[in-house]
Each structure stands twice: as structure tokens, then as C-alpha cells.
Amino acid sequence: MAGGDDLKLLGAWPSPFVTRVKLALALKGLSYEDVEEDLYKKSELLLKSNPVHKKIPVLIHNGAPVCESMIILQYIDEVFASTGPSLLPADPYERAIARFWVAYVDDKLVAPWRQWLRGKTEEEKSEGKKQAFAAVGVLEGALRECSKGGGFFGGDGVGLVDVALGGVLSWMKVTEALSGDKIFDAAKTPLLAAWVERFIELDAAKAALPDVGRLLEFAKAREAAAAASKDEFND
Amino acid sequence: MADVMLLDFWASPFGQRCRIALAEKGVAYEYSEQNLEQKSELLLRSNPVHKKIPVLLHGGRPVCESLIILTYIDEAWPEMMPLLPRDPYARAQARFWANYIDNKIVDCQTRLLTTKGEAQEQAKKDMIGALKTLDSELGDKDYFGGQAFGFVDVAFVTLTPWFYTYEKYGDFSVEEHCPRIVAWAARCRERESVAKALTDPEKVYEIVQEEYGAN
Numbered sequence: 001m002a003g004g005d006d007l008k009l010l011g012a013w014p015s016p017f018v019t020r021v022k023l024a025l026a027l028k029g030l031s032y033e034d035v036e037e038d039l040y041k042k043s044e045l046l047l048k049s050n051p052v053h054k055k056i057p058v059l060i061h062n063g064a065p066v067c068e069s070m071i072i073l074q075y076i077d078e079v080f081a082s083t084g085p086s087l088l089p090a091d092p093y094e095r096a097i098a099r100f101w102v103a104y105v106d107d108k109l110v111a112p113w114r115q116w117l118r119g120k121t122e123e124e125k126s127e128g129k130k131q132a133f134a135a136v137g138v139l140e141g142a143l144r145e146c147s148k149g150g151g152f153f154g155g156d157g158v159g160l161v162d163v164a165l166g167g168v169l170s171w172m173k174v175t176e177a178l179s180g181d182k183i184f185d186a187a188k189t190p191l192l193a194a195w196v197e198r199f200i201e202l203d204a205a206k207a208a209l210p211d212v213g214r215l216l217e218f219a220k221a222r223e224a225a226a227a228a229s230k231d232e233f234n235d
Numbered sequence: 236m237a238d239v240m241l242l243d244f245w246a247s248p249f250g251q252r253c254r255i256a257l258a259e260k261g262v263a264y265e266y267s268e269q270n271l272e273q274k275s276e277l278l279l280r281s282n283p284v285h286k287k288i289p290v291l292l293h294g295g296r297p298v299c300e301s302l303i304i305l306t307y308i309d310e311a312w313p314e315m316m317p318l319l320p321r322d323p324y325a326r327a328q329a330r331f332w333a334n335y336i337d338n339k340i341v342d343c344q345t346r347l348l349t350t351k352g353e354a355q356e357q358a359k360k361d362m363i364g365a366l367k368t369l370d371s372e373l374g375d376k377d378y379f380g381g382q383a384f385g386f387v388d389v390a391f392v393t394l395t396p397w398f399y400t401y402e403k404y405g406d407f408s409v410e411e412h413c414p415r416i417v418a419w420a421a422r423c424r425e426r427e428s429v430a431k432a433l434t435d436p437e438k439v440y441e442i443v444q445e446e447y448g449a450n
Contacts, residue, residue: 052335052368066327068334078323092310096298103300104284138284 007032008060010046012039013210014218016110017069018057020167024073026204027158028084032059070102073163087160101142101153101161109135110168117175117219118226132183139165140189147191151198158202166199166209173212174219239264242278242290244271246442248393249301250289251432255389256308258428260315302333305389318386325380332372332379333390339365340394347404348447359405363412370413377422384426388419392429395420399436400443404450 009025009032011018025032037046037056049058049065058065059072066075077087088095112135115128146153146161153161172183186193199205241257241264243250257264269278269288281290281297291298291307298307309318319326343365346358369391373379379387398409398420410417423429434442444450 061324064324066324067331071327071330071334074330075323075327078326092307093293093296093298095310096303096307099303099306100299103303 004062005030006060006062008035009033010035010037010043010049010058010060011056012037014215015056016168016171019170019208019210020069020163021057021059021072021076022208023163023166023204024076024087026207027087027163027202028076028080030076030080030083069167070106070160070164073160077160085157087154087158087163089154089159097146098153098160101139101146102164104135104142105139105161105164105168109139109165113168113172113175117171117178129179129181136183136189136192140192143191143195151195153195158199158204162195162199166205169196169200169205170210170212170215174216177212177216178219237263237265238294240267240292241265242267242269242275242281242288242292244269244288246434246439247288248397248434251393251434252301252389253289253291253304253308254432255393255428256305256318258431259318259384259389259426260308260312262308262312302337302390305333305386309386318389320380320385329380329386332369332387335365336369336387336391336394340369340391344394344397344401347401348443355405359407362401362405363407366409366413366416370416373415373419375415378419384423388423392420392423393433395423396434396436396439397443400440403440404443 007025007030009018009021011021011034013036022034035043035045037043039056042054045060046056046058047054049060050056050067053067055067057069057072058067059075060066061075061079066072073087088098109132112128112131116125116132117128119125119128142161143153146155146159148155150156152158153165158166175181176183184193184196200209239257239262241250241253243253243266245268254266267277269275271288274286278288278290279286281292282288282299285299287299289299289301289304291304293307293311298304305318319329340362343358343362347355347362350358376382378384379391395416398417401407402409424433
């Protein structure tokens, strides 16, 4: 690790966006201070570091804050380019493809999935679920194209898209437990199902992914609280 | 086929971003106006996932999503007129603000133009808040990145012809709340690439009314 680099991650352990950053830091072998925020009582540091959105994750590097998970990932990749593997390839076209699929994961999978999990009406939830499953189908094709025979979206090694999707894996397992549906079904999306098994075996994944059991308890507790009152997990 | 081709729609602020970037970089390209009601084979083949413009085709290979296209243009033609700064921290800031524009401003715009009553009032409040945030971020700088016209400027300037429409629908004055943004927009319009790309504000208003119904 480069000397004199102070890294502080403002986060919350259940957040898949925070998990993405932890994955990237682990892949790069970077040490950092892991600051757990109380999202119902945000710290002065968080509010000062992300005044626009007041959200986690925020990576503070030598006192300077970087916000938004995918922006943080690219920042880490650029600043620590000589440390650990690169998350993005060198070729501009391949970089554009990776960025396209990262945007797809966020807009077409994660957003509908959240609606499925936390929608206010059955209709909203069902629509979210439908869209999320459609996105998984498309991502199977994306993995086939991007992996070029290797086991990851990044090819032979883990790349930006792998981290973007990998960050939400514990939550996907929680959703499967809560709904009884298989999201990454080996029968329907064999490449993705295999990718999931491969990804969770990575040292970085073991270090960064939240424990599924603990997350499931968290999800159940939050659902119960939401049912009881107007609750907002404002990450 | 030309080496560089842009599949676009004349009034799209997202397509215009790409036109400005290509012009600033001095990249020759073939502009291909797309019929959005009856999408071409080329468009459907080039962007099968979203079926949307803009799409940049470079050596026949498609790049989709305007901000991704901007970044690609910057990386593929790095010698001329850099759009993103060299410093990774400054780059992260630029990406943050470009995302803010795409997420916040575009969302407020949609709600402002397509809702009525309380929902529209909220959209108006949110829009003014978002524009003021950008005004504050710009501060006394000439451009968002500082001295030079760059990534965030390209991302935002194509939405400025929509201010007139926001004002009509929301009944407020952008200049009153964000004088620096208005001055910045005028400064950007002095650039040939920008002047050529932007839709006339009255035309935007006409199109929006046709699309969404009169205010």
C-alpha cells in the first residue's frame, strides 16, 4: 500500500453500495478505517463530506471526500493503479462497455429490485420483481459476451461490473430467502449462477460481503418496523 | 460507413452533448438523424438493450448512454481538448456533478412537466433547489471545472434551453434564483460547438407542449 494514504470509509454494513467499496478496497489490498454510520443519526463528518446527498458510502482519502459507489470505485482504481488488479481495462472501448453494464446493473437490476423488496404496494413490488428478473436475463448475455471465456465480467479477472453486481449478492440471497424465488437460477441463467459461486469464493468477497444470516435478520426487522410506522432506510 | 457516426435526434439534449464533445475534439463524423417513432435496423442493432439515441459508432462499434459516450470520446481522442481533468480527485468531482445533473435535474424536469397540483409544486421546489445547488457549485468560476470548458459543462449546457420551459411550467425565474448559471450558459453559448448544437428555447417549449400537452 502506498505510504501516507489515509483512507476512511463512511458506511453502513447492510448497504450494498458500501459493500462494493469494501470489495474494491479488499481486491486492491488497501487498508482503511471502517466507520459505521448510524443512518438515523448521521455524523457531522458524513454531513460535511456529502452535503449534497448526505448518503453513504463516502470514501475520505487524506481528508478529501469521494461520494457515490461507482465513482469511488473508479477513483480507487485510478489513484491506486499500481496496487493490485485493475478494475477497468486500458482500452477505451472496453471501458465504455464496462461502464454501460455498470449503469445497467444500477438502473435495471438494483433499482427494480429495491422496489420489489420495499415497494409500498403489491403492484409496485410485483412490477419491480418482473423488471429485476428481466434484467438478470439480459445480464446472462452480457456475462457471456464480456467474459470472453474467462469467469468474470472483467474477463479472466474481476472487473468493475463484477464488483458492481457482487456488492448486491448478499441482498440477492436475502431476497431469495424472503420471497422463495431463485434470482440466479442455474437452469435459467447458468453462467450467472456459476459466476455467483465463483465470486463468493474470492478472498475479497469473504472479507467484504455481509453475512447473509445477519442481513436476513436485519431485513426482517426493518420490514416489521416499516409495517409498524413510516420507516425509511435512507442510505 | 464513416469511421465515426452519431445516431441522434435533433432535439435531444443527450445527443447534443455528444455533438458538442465531437466538435470540441475536432473529430469528423457522420450525423445520422433517427426516426424515433420507427427505429432503424441500425439503431436497434447498435443499442439492442435500450433502443435509444444517442449511439456513437466508432469503426462500427457502438457506444451508448451520453455520459459514457462523452467519457469514451475523451479517452479515444485524448490529445485534443481534454474534457475530464487529469487529476483523479477532480475527475471524481466531475463525475459526481454529471451524475447529479442526470439524476436530479432530469428527474425534476420530468415531474415538473408531467404533473399538476401538489406534485408539480414539489417538482418546482426540487428543481429550484437543484439549480441553486449547481449555481453554488459553479460559484465564481468561469466553468464547472474551473478555467476550462469541460465534462460537466458539456453535460449541463444542453439542458439550458429547457430553462425557458421550466419557467413557463413552474412559473418561476431561473435567473432570479441562479444568476451565475444563466451567465455561465451565455458564456458557453459563445463557443461554436455549443451554439450549433443547442435547440432554440422557444422550440423546446413548443415540442414539450406537443409531447405533454399545454401547460
